Amino acid sequence: MTVPNLRINELNHHLPSLDGDFVLYWMTSFRRPNWNFALDRAVELANELGKPILVFEPLRAGYEWNCDRFHQFVINGMVDNAAAFKAARVEYYPYVEQKPGDGSGLIESLAKRSCAVVTDDFPCFFIPQLLRVMSRKIHVRFEAIDSNGLLPMRAADKIHSRAHFFRGFLQKVLTSHVSEMPNAAPLSKQTIPRAKINLQQIQKQWPTFETRDSASVCETLSINHGVKPIENAGGVNRAAEILDEFIQRKLTLYPEDRNYPEKKATSGFSPYLHFGHLSAHEVFCKLMKSDDWSIEKIAEKPTKKVEGWWGVSDYIEPFLDQLTTWRELGFNMAWQDKNFDQFESLPPWAQKTLAEQENDVRSPCYTLEQFDLAETHDPLWNAAQNQLVSEGCIHNYLRMLWGKKILHWSASPREALRIMIELNNKYALDGRDPNSYSGIFWTLGRYDRAWGPVRPIFGKIRYMASENTARKFPVKNFVKQYGSRQKGLFA
Ligand SMILES: Cc1cc2nc3c(=O)[nH]c(=O)nc-3n(C[C@H](O)[C@H](O)[C@H](O)COP(=O)(O)OP(=O)(O)OC[C@H]3O[C@@H](n4cnc5c(N)ncnc54)[C@H](O)[C@@H]3O)c2cc1C
Known part of the structure; x- marks a missing residue:
């Protein structure tokens, strides 16, 4: 089938050019060779134009919250992707930036050689802004494809x-x-003969990432080495x-x-x-x-x-x-x-009730650093934070409690929001996602209704307590497992 029109976001009005050497698939968010509308679209255009596909998968060094944990996860994906594209005899160009800025100009250089550029339409993190900028710099057909969800x-x-x-x-x-x-x-749908693409000039300046070096590569990059990778992920x-x-x-x-x-x-x-x-x-x-x-x-x-x-x-x-x-x-x-990541995007009733409690005394009241180090008085909260730091995730239910208590023990609701975004996006493998913001803003009232009774600090925002959680679900072993920071596991 062809890619549904609703999933095609035209980023400029150029027509595909027959002069180019290939159709470029610039893979930024749907980093996979299967079940991917963006790759389907690249195949569709390549078949129409009778050109081969080049799959370009870059990894920047200079993004916010960059660290060994996220880099290693993406690089492990590149190793799998390299094998899959090789098996399908499709040209695959993985690129890992050594330091911020090294990759500048690379996408423009590839676009100049292309008939059309297809990329991923991900509505979060630095992607929307990057696409806005690149739509002014790419002078061939440029489309972002939505392969995010069922709708x-x-x-x-x-x-x-x-x-x-x-x-x-x-x-x-x-x-x-x-x-x-x-x-x-998708690659089995290609109808044109596979062809070798010569990228020598470009790769002289921006060398292909050798996936066989993946295990130790993070050490050599100018990124944050304080957040450790997760094994086998x-x-x-x-x-x-x-x-x-x-x-x-x-x-x-x-x-x-x-x-x-x-x-x-x-x-x-x-x-x-x-x-x-x-x-x-x-x-x-x-x-x-x-x-x-x-x-x-x-x-x-x-x-x-x-x-x-x-x-x-x-x-x-x-x-x-x-x-x-x-x-x-x-x-x-x-x-x-x-503004989905801004405090002002909360529903008016939530902003109002939080403002009404703004002057309530917060005791205890912790700083970002104290939360980060799991130095609160609450063993269950500390265990959840330790799980986040060591494993890059928090159990689904405890994640709600984790956020609610940050609201409870921070200097203000805005400060709570800042702390949640920082910790979630710094450590969570699934952070920097639309759902990071739905989850975090949910703790402040988004997608929820007003609850009674009106409580200090929370107002009408739904309240959660560690004691109630411990009554509902056994957590003793969880607290034992994650209660203290074991050497080696933590930065
Ligand atoms: C404070 C807070 C922060 C959160 N941050 C993130 C985040 O950074 N990234 C993220 O993907 N989710 C986030 N969530 C939502 C939810 O906690 C995770 O999606 C879930 O824990 C992921 O675990 P799982 O894949 O085992 O989920 P499962 O229960 O197995 O669910 C399957 C999938 O459904 C989706 N899903 C499940 N629960 C939710 C939910 N409550 N909201 C939205 N989607 C959901 C996820 O894509 C998940 O992978 C956050 C929730 C809270 C309360």
Whole structure:
């Protein structure tokens, strides 16, 4: 099938040029050779123009929160991608910047040799700004393709303020979109003969990253070495393993066990979804296949509820709701509101109630550094922070508590927001994502309603306490495991 128009974001008005040597796929966010509408689009254009594809996957050094942890994850992905593109006999050019600025001019040089440039339409972090700048510098056809989720971002009628409303909207429109899936193996759709592309001149100045050196490369780069890599993480191969493991072993237990920090029952997909090593479309298709589902099973009318609309087994529905409603709610906001990461983007009722409590005494009150070092009085909070620092993730349920207590123990709601963004994006593998901001802003009232009674500091914002969490779910072993910082694990 062809890539749906709603997923194609034209970044300039140039037509594809026949003079170029190749169609360039500039891979920035959907870092995978499969289930990827952007790669589908590059193949489509290459077939139309009768040109080969060049897949260019760069890794910058100069982005905010750069560190060994995120670099190693992406580089592990490059190793997998190199093998996959080699097997498909497609030219693949991975580039790792040694220090900020080294890569300047590279994309323009590649674009000059191209018939058309296709890239990823990711609505967060530095990508939207980068695309705005590059759209003025690229003088051939330039398109950004949306392969983020089951709903094309541009299919939304507005910014949805609550998950409940968004769920109802999805149930009205999603049926047609789930029959438009990206190709599981886009490169098999190429109709033109494979051709060697000569990039010698360009690669003299910007050498190809040799993926065989991947293990030690981070040490040599001008990036932050204080946040350590996570072992055996990153890449499409690892993503395929965890997807398989989730469907085989964890899926049936997900509704019962997902909120228990000690059971590790959630999927662990979010870092892979964030870096594009895993596609939400692939997760969806494989999940549904495991349940022998077909599109006719969808309910005739929206139920507006988590259950009963898809027509799948009960245990799959709560997971699908996270993957579609909750995950895509963040994308729905990020592409439409440039201020999605600003305090002022909170709903008016939340800003009002927080302002009314602004002068409440905060005791204890911690600084960013104290939170970072897990030096609060609360062993459960400290354990969650230690998990974030050592493993690059926090258990789903504890992440809500983690954020709520930062609001509770910071000098002001704005300071709490600053601290949450900094810690989440510094350590979390899935940080710097639309869902980083939905999660963090949720703790401050976004996507939620007002709750009573009015409490100090929180006002009408939903309150959470460690004591209640410990009553609901056993956390003793979790606190024991992550209670103190073990040598070697931490920077
Ligand atoms: C303070 C705070 C910060 C957060 N920061 C991030 C972040 O940086 N990146 C991020 O992806 N998520 C974030 N979340 C949302 C959620 O915690 C993670 O998506 C989830 O923990 C990822 O674990 P998993 O893949 O095992 O989830 P699973 O439970 O297995 O869910 C499967 C997928 O559904 C999506 N999902 C699940 N829960 C949520 C949710 N509440 N909101 C949005 N999508 C969801 C994710 O893509 C997830 O990978 C944050 C939540 C809070 C409260």
